[in-house]
Amino acid sequence: xxxxxxxxxxxxxxxxxxxxxxxxxxxxxxxxxxxxxxxxxxxxxxxxxxxxxxxxxxxxxxxxxxxxxxxxxxxxxxxxxxxxxxxxxxxxxxxxxxxxxxxxxxxxxxxxxxxxxxxxxxxxxxxxxxxxxxxxxxxxxxxxxxxxxxxxxxxxxxxxxxxxxxxxxxxxxxxxxxxxxxxx
Amino acid sequence: xxxxxxxxxxxxxxxxxxxxxxxxxxxxxxxxxxxxxxxxxxxxxxxxxxxxxxxxxxxxxxxxxxxxxxxxxxxxxxxxxxxxxxxxxxxxxxxxxxxxxxxxxxxxxxxxxxxxxxxxxxxxxxxxxxxxxxxxxxxxxxxxxxxxxxxxxxxxxxxxxxxxxxxxxxxxxxxxxxxxxxxxxxxxxxxxxxxxxxxxxxxxxxxxxxxxxxxxxxxxxxxxxxxxxxxxxxxxxxxxxxxxxxxxxxxxxxxxxxxxxxxxxxxxxxxxxxxxxxxxxxxxxxxxxxxxxxxxxxxxxxxxxxxxxxxxxxxxxxxxxxxxxxxxxxxxxxxxxxxxxxxxxxxxxxxxxxxxxxxxxxxxxxxxxxxxxxxxxxxxxxxxxxxxxxxxxxxxxxxxxxxxxxxxxxxxxxxxxxxxxxxxxxxxxxxxxxxxxxxxxxxxxxxxxxxxxxxxxxxxxxxxxxxxxxxxxxxxxxxxxxxxxxxxxxxxxxxxxxxxxxxxxxxxxxxxxxxxxxxxxxxxxxxxxxxxxxxxxxxxxxxxxxxxxxxxxxxxxxxxxxxxxxxxxxxxxxxxxxxxxxxxxxxxxxxxxxxxxxxxxxxxxxxxxxxxxxxxxxxxxxxxxxxxxxxxxxxxxxxxxxxxxxxxxxxxxxxxxxxxxxxxxxxxxxxxxxxxxxxxxxxxxxxxxxxxxxxxxxxxxxxxxxxxxxxxxxxxxxxxxxxxxx
Numbered sequence: 034x035x036x037x038x039x040x041x042x043x044x045x046x047x048x049x050x051x052x053x054x055x056x057x058x059x060x061x062x063x064x065x066x067x068x069x070x071x072x073x074x075x076x077x078x079x080x081x082x083x084x085x086x087x088x089x090x091x092x093x094x095x096x097x098x099x100x101x102x103x104x105x106x107x108x109x110x111x112x113x114x115x116x117x118x119x120x121x122x123x124x125x126x127x128x129x130x131x132x133x134x135x136x137x138x139x140x141x142x143x144x145x146x147x148x149x150x151x152x153x154x155x156x157x158x159x160x161x162x163x164x165x166x167x168x169x170x171x172x173x174x175x176x177x178x179x180x181x182x183x184x185x186x187x188x189x190x191x192x193x194x195x196x197x198x199x200x201x202x203x204x205x206x207x208x209x210x211x212x213x214x215x216x217x
Numbered sequence: 218x219x220x221x222x223x224x225x226x227x228x229x230x231x232x233x234x235x236x237x238x239x240x241x242x243x244x245x246x247x248x249x250x251x252x253x254x255x256x257x258x259x260x261x262x263x264x265x266x267x268x269x270x271x272x273x274x275x276x277x278x279x280x281x282x283x284x285x286x287x288x289x290x291x292x293x294x295x296x297x298x299x300x301x302x303x304x305x306x307x308x309x310x311x312x313x314x315x316x317x318x319x320x321x322x323x324x325x326x327x328x329x330x331x332x333x334x335x336x337x338x339x340x341x342x343x344x345x346x347x348x349x350x351x352x353x354x355x356x357x358x359x360x361x362x363x364x365x366x367x368x369x370x371x372x373x374x375x376x377x378x379x380x381x382x383x384x385x386x387x388x389x390x391x392x393x394x395x396x397x398x399x400x401x402x403x404x405x406x407x408x409x410x411x412x413x414x415x416x417x418x419x420x421x422x423x424x425x426x427x428x429x430x431x432x433x434x435x436x437x438x439x440x441x442x443x444x445x446x447x448x449x450x451x452x453x454x455x456x457x458x459x460x461x462x463x464x465x466x467x468x469x470x471x472x473x474x475x476x477x478x479x480x481x482x483x484x485x486x487x488x489x490x491x492x493x494x495x496x497x498x499x500x501x502x503x504x505x506x507x508x509x510x511x512x513x514x515x516x517x518x519x520x521x522x523x524x525x526x527x528x529x530x531x532x533x534x535x536x537x538x539x540x541x542x543x544x545x546x547x548x549x550x551x552x553x554x555x556x557x558x559x560x561x562x563x564x565x566x567x568x569x570x571x572x573x574x575x576x577x578x579x580x581x582x583x584x585x586x587x588x589x590x591x592x593x594x595x596x597x598x599x600x601x602x603x604x605x606x607x608x609x610x611x612x613x614x615x616x617x618x619x620x621x622x623x624x625x626x627x628x629x630x631x632x633x634x635x636x637x638x639x640x641x642x643x644x645x646x647x648x649x650x651x652x653x654x655x656x657x658x659x660x661x662x663x664x665x666x667x668x669x670x671x672x673x674x675x676x677x678x679x680x681x682x683x684x685x686x687x688x689x690x691x692x693x694x695x696x697x698x699x700x701x702x703x704x705x706x707x708x709x710x711x712x713x714x715x716x717x718x719x720x721x722x723x724x725x726x727x728x729x730x731x732x733x734x735x736x737x738x739x740x741x742x743x744x745x746x747x748x749x750x751x752x753x754x755x756x757x758x759x760x761x762x763x764x765x766x767x768x769x770x771x772x773x774x775x776x777x778x779x780x781x782x783x784x785x786x787x788x789x790x791x792x793x794x795x796x797x798x799x800x801x802x803x804x805x806x807x808x809x810x811x812x813x814x815x816x817x818x819x820x821x822x823x824x825x826x827x828x829x830x831x832x833x834x835x836x837x838x839x840x841x842x843x844x845x846x847x848x849x850x851x852x853x854x855x856x857x858x859x860x861x862x863x864x865x866x867x868x869x870x871x872x873x874x875x876x877x878x879x880x881x882x883x884x885x886x887x888x889x890x891x892x893x894x895x896x897x898x899x900x901x902x903x904x905x906x907x908x909x910x911x912x913x914x915x916x917x918x919x920x921x922x923x924x925x926x927x928x929x930x931x932x933x934x935x936x937x938x939x940x941x942x943x
Binding site: 048052108109110111112115131133139140141144145147148166167170171173174179180181182183184185186187188189190191192193194195196197198200202203204205206 | 247250251300356357358359362375376377378380381382385401402404405406408409412413416417433435441442443444446447450451468469471472476483486487488489490491492493494495496497498499500501504505507509511
């Protein structure tokens with residue numbers, strides 16, 4: 034597994050910030066702490082849904098959230114995300130050039146978190162940050178089976194439908210924070 | 218085929234809509250700003266992108282899909298079905314709507330939430346479902362506003378741009394039965410609140426499609442708001458509707474669609490959401506128990522005779538390549554003024570909207586709206602699949618003219634084509650105009666029904682002596698001529714702007730070329746082409762090929778780009794291998810516009826009288842886009858000592874003249890002219906330099922009517938004056 038290059042991370046961060054997203058880079062050891070910071074320190078949220086993945090479990094994200102006083106839901110996400118402000122999950126890929134995170138696969142909880150939360154916190158492994166748009170098509174094309182779902186998310190939900198004035202958060206998340214985890 | 222009466226009714230309705238649109242202050246402000254900002258925004262988003270290479274790949278992918286559409290449908294259906302989707306191929310709009318209605322009623326649906334789908338607008342789906350007691354909500358904010366306003370999309374990407382925040386606030390207040398503040402932030406929050414409840418409660422989600430991939434059975438949707446994901450993630454049933462033109466074969470082909478769609482559509486490098494669905498996906502069936510299962514995923518493919526008729530028509534087949542980015546709308550000077558309600562049908566508007574209206578919505582409406590196209594060609598600069606929109610509109614115009622010949626129009630064209638008759642009329646006009654011109658070089662007012670022509674614009678008077686009578690008096694002092702050039706003066710230089718014609722001769726003399734003017738030349742045929750009368754354009758070509766004797770000259774020069782373009786097209790009017798073709802081709806190949814020819818023949822010199830001359834330059838649509846000449850004249854001008862060039866905003870945008878356009882749609886033409894005049898004024902220049910006598914007439918008329926002390930000059934005039942040739 035290769036580490037993310039500084040240049041690729043910098044490109045991802047700057048592209049994401051250009052579309053009003055936030056970006057952190059952390060080690061697996063500090064991942065849980067960074068998720069808490071993203072939820073609580075940055076936005077003051079005290080409740081969140083967590084759509085678990087092996088990495089998030091291994092890093093103790095849920096436990097850290099609870100310990101930090103964040104009411105954390107790991108099941109009944111469809112119900113709880115209707116009211117919980119934060120949403121935490123992992124995305125399979127990111128695209129550095131565009132500042133996009135990429136969800137693949139059919140797991141509905143991960144998809145709900147990306148739709149309904151006010152703040153979406155999305156963790157991605159550094160080695161899965163793809164450099165360019167066309168590389169992304171090559172990566173997906175090389176998978177043994179085409180994923181049932183591919184969702185590319187680039188910054189918070191936005192609209193310019195009234196007078197061409199850009200406003201964030203019309204339907205989906207008002208804010209999006211990506212956390213890139215260094216591979217070990 | 219529409220009757221004359223139907224066409225008249227459609228034209229009257231359109232004229233009324235144009236007036237309403239032009240009077241809509243909000244539309245003028247928001248749409249005008251959006252269209253003005255669009256080129257720069259798009260250019261920024263395209264930094265680092267090889268647009269031309271992407272165009273090549275995208276066209277290849279779309280053409281491959283169009284050429285194998287049955288294979289695409291079969292492959293897509295097989296692959297999507299294998300992954301748990303259901304696919305219905307609808308052979309008519311009615312069949313599609315009946316199927317969708319039954320799908321909803323069979324599932325006892327009370328609430329359908331829809332992310333944006335133009336195909337559903339074609340079916341008038343909301344209305345049909347609502348007639349059957351099913352609530353339908355457009356989740357896209359623009360769509361939702363349209364729904365509250367009981368209106369149709371004004372633009373492909375920004376459908377509700379014709380309303381301002383106050384009007385939207387009123388609509389929201391009426392709907393919510395409580396006061397919603399008139400700020401865009403609060404309105405957006407209110408929309409979030411309203412729609413969140415709908416997303417959570419809806420029985421069926423409905424999606425439109427940007428691209429369908431055959432080899433994987435995948436459908437793809439781009440949105441910024443996230444509504445596309447909501448309707449696909451939350452309800453247990455999901456309907457997806459698209460037409461057969463949305464196919465590409467390979468997953469990799471979608472790369473080309475999505476690289477350019479957001480860049481061209483909204484000036485974004487990518488939209489906030491791009492979602493791709495291959496077969497069914499998991500949903501929560503019961504949020505209380507957290508029971509999960511695969512949703513019902515029903516795809517409806519519109520494979521209708523109307524869509525097939527596009528494929529079957531070689532002149533319009535390229536419409537299948539369109540990815541509905543809306544770029545052609547944003548670049549169109551007429552669309553920027555009137556929007557897609559006037560310049561469009563209830564579904565599609567703007568340049569591409571004409572063709573989509575013709576084939577998919579209402580051919581009678583298409584017949585009317587095609588007239589709004591100025592033929593400036595600006596839309597072609599940005600089309601991600603290189604569609605020849607103005608040419609397709611011209612083909613429609615020709616077909617319409619053939620099916621419904623307009624006797625008055627035909628008489629006018631035949632008169633223009635009859636050199637002797639037309640020239641006699643112009644000579645009479647130079648006398649008859651005197652009561653209106655009162656001896657001045659411009660006519661500021663015309664009586665009765667002609668008065669519209671002089672609103673916001675003065676018209677030039679016909680010259681007292683035509684250039685054909687002046688030409689023999691010009692002394693051409695060229696001791697050792699390098700060659701001989703024939704002048705094609707065209708109507709405006711021969712009968713109105715005779716000084717420009719004289720300066721063309723003197724300029725070419727100054728670099729060692731003799732100029733001749735074959736006297737039997739007549740109208741170039743461009744007006745006939747513009748009015749959809751190709752037969753008379755060919756007659757004009759035959760006359761001029763005979764008159765110009767191209768074989769006797771090294772070059773043919775014209776100082777009117779519309780004429781030059783027409784001359785260069787003559788060869789295409791005849792069959793290859795014929796004598797007519799050979800003669801026409803010789804004339805076409807030797808014909809150049811003045812500035813291009815002058816530059817080619819060594820006219821670029823650092824010379825001039827050094828007297829300060831602050832200029833700005835207006836690009837003629839025909840010279841810039843049709844003939845591809847934009848730099849030569851700038852070099853000629855900036856190498857002229859004393860000339861200081863300041864570029865105006867939208868220097869490449871049409872002045873509103875458009876040949877007969879300024880007569881047919883004087884109100885639109887005048888508004889476009891007003892913008893041009895303001896842009897000229899903003900540069901602080903004392904002179905506007907042009908290369909087209911049509912633009913000169915229009916801009917000079919606008920400046921005169923606005924009483925601005927700015928002079929309009931042709932490049933040939935600037936060179937002659939600054940180099941002391943006159």
